[in-house]
Amino acid sequence: MMMKKAYSARYYEILEERRNLPVWMQKEEFLKTFKENQIVMLVGETGCGKTTQIPQFVLEAIADENPNPNPSKWVVGCTQPRRVAAISAARRVAQEMGVEIGQEVGYSVGFEDRSSPQTVLKYLTDGMLLREAAADPLLERYKVIVLDDVHERSLATNLLSGILKKALISRPDLKLVVMSQSATPWFHKDFFRSEPPLITVPGRLHPVEILYTPQPAMDYLEAAIRKAIQIHMCEPPGDVLVFLTGAEEIRVACRRISRSLGDQVKVVPLYSSFLTPAMQHMIFDPAPHPAVRKIVVAEASLAIDGIVYVVDPGVSRQKVYYPPTGLESLLVSPISKACAEQRAGRAGRARPGKCFRLYTEQNFSDLSESRVPEICRSNLENTVLILKRLLGHVNLLSFEVVDPPHPESFMWALNDLCYLGAIDDEGNLTELGEEMSLEVLSLNLL
Numbered sequence: 423m424m425m426k427k428a429y430s431a432r433y434y435e436i437l438e439e440r441r442n443l444p445v446w447m448q449k450e451e452f453l454k455t456f457k458e459n460q461i462v463m464l465v466g467e468t469g470c471g472k473t474t475q476i477p478q479f480v481l482e483a484i485a486d487e488n489p490n491p492n493p494s495k496w497v498v499g500c501t502q503p504r505r506v507a508a509i510s511a512a513r514r515v516a517q518e519m520g521v522e523i524g525q526e527v528g529y530s531v532g533f534e535d536r537s538s539p540q541t542v543l544k545y546l547t548d549g550m551l552l553r554e555a556a557a558d559p560l561l562e563r564y565k566v567i568v569l570d571d572v573h574e575r576s577l578a579t580n581l582l583s584g585i586l587k588k589a590l591i592s593r594p595d596l597k598l599v600v601m602s603q604s605a606t607p608w609f610h611k612d613f614f615r616s617e618p619p620l621i622t623v624p625g626r627l628h629p630v631e632i633l634y635t636p637q638p639a640m641d642y643l644e645a646a647i648r649k650a651i652q653i654h655m656c657e658p659p660g661d662v663l664v665f666l667t668g669a670e671e672i673r674v675a676c677r678r679i680s681r682s683l684g685d686q687v688k689v690v691p692l693y694s695s696f697l698t699p700a701m702q703h704m705i706f707d708p709a710p711h712p713a714v715r716k717i718v719v720a721e722a723s724l725a726i727d728g729i730v731y732v733v734d735p736g737v738s739r740q741k742v743y744y745p746p747t748g749l750e751s752l753l754v755s756p757i758s759k760a761c762a763e764q765r766a767g768r769a770g771r772a773r774p775g776k777c778f779r780l781y782t783e784q785n786f787s788d789l790s791e792s793r794v795p796e797i798c799r800s801n802l803e804n805t806v807l808i809l810k811r812l813l814g815h816v817n818l819l820s821f822e823v824v825d826p827p828h829p830e831s832f833m834w835a836l837n838d839l840c841y842l843g844a845i846d847d848e849g850n851l852t853e854l855g856e857e858m859s860l861e862v863l864s865l866n867l868l
């Protein structure tokens with residue numbers, strides 16, 4: 423491949439693990455499809471190897487076609503809706519490729535940029551790529567963009583769909599890979615000029631038994647802590663993944679579980695502001711002894727091996743918009759059925775597992791089918807400010823995105839911004855509008 427150097431024994435060990443991931447079964451099909459098309463769609467279950475392997479296949483395809491590539495012109499950018507996923511994937515892929523993080527493989531999230539002129543594969547949040555598009559709307563420094571986890575329907579990935587749609591027409595040399603865990607509006611044949619090929623990677627999930635509570639838990643934090651302890655006391659060996667909604671709750675739960683079970687378990691918190699390299703080892707490495715059970719308490723999940731039990735309280739912290747006040751807030755809200763199924767799926771990767779839902783079967787049937795796109799849960803005035811700042815004179819009504827808001831809502835947002843003095847009669851940002859857009863950008867996209 424591209425790093426011409428002697429590899430360590432660990433490199434070959436990891437290579438063996440990688441070759442067992444489901445995406446490797448379709449590597450040749452992917453390489454051929456990628457080489458023959460400008461856009462490729464890929465759908466694959468959690469843990470099949472999308473995030474870590476596909477960008478490396480892309481590097482291989484580019485190297486096949488360009489024997490002397492110029493790193494400053496053919497960077498592969500892989501977006502993630504969450505920081506924790508971008509950092510974790512970059513570190514893992516650097517290890518898999520036997521390179522130092524920040525050199526050939528890097529990441530860029532929030533205020534942290536671990537990339538360099540040598541970087542050929544950069545993991546970044548979708549918000550960071552959107553910011554880069556402000557200065558470089560055709561994304562000239564990228565040869566390939568891999569958009570990951572588009573099923574999450576984040577605002578930034580949605581806005582990137584409009585930017586990429588234009589860039590792909592202006593730059594026939596730019597390529598796009600869109601990856602998802604399930605079918606998404608990206609796959610509708612009308613969004614791009616022609617229908618892109620779709621590669622489906624079959625999962626290898628074992629059956630997962632779903633257990634509901636007879637009554638919904640009144641205090642989901644308390645119920646989740648008790649369930650984790652009970653699983654350890656009553657269930658055969660196997661690691662546990664507990665979903666909670668934020669750093670504070672995760673810290674409380676970790677403390678309480680550790681206090682109750684002591685060194686019979688290894689309790690690991692997983693949230694973005696706490697993802698040090700040492701923490702990452704604790705999350706992915708098996709427990710120090712087979713008799714010790716690993717319990718990961720997470721706000722969002724990564725594909726972690728060895729999980730057999732999942733505790734799902736049925737909620738997550740989500741952006742919610744309340745039109746009468748125009749305010750956006752992060753509220754603990756019910757997840758969708760699709761999200762509940764993905765959470766359950768985390769239990770069945772290694773062997774048959776169990777998912778303990780801390781709510782009733784009726785509560786599950788009442789959940790919405792899939793996640794509401796973030797653009798529909800956001801204050802559109804903020805979205806207009808972001809677009810105006812990033813794209814200048816863009817005609818918002820002709821800016822097509824995969825998950826479009828109602829066209830009239832754009833008009834209302836523009837009217838309100840004019841009324842506030844953030845936009846002038848020609849639709850340009852005023853000085854006040856520039857200031858407001860800067861604030862909105864840093865709050866929404868970092």
Ligand SMILES: Nc1ncnc2c1ncn2[C@@H]1O[C@H](COP(=O)(O)OP(=O)(O)OP(=O)(O)O)[C@@H](O)[C@H]1O
Pocket residue numbers: 443466467468469470471472473474475510511513514603702706724725726727
């Ligand atoms: N940071 C890491 N450290 C160790 N192993 C990892 C790490 N990240 C991923 N892996 C391994 O690679 C496998 C594939 O993970 P990957 O994130 O590529 O899957 P995925 O299909 O993208 O899953 P998802 O859709 O849930 O993101 C995991 O099951 C795990 O074995």
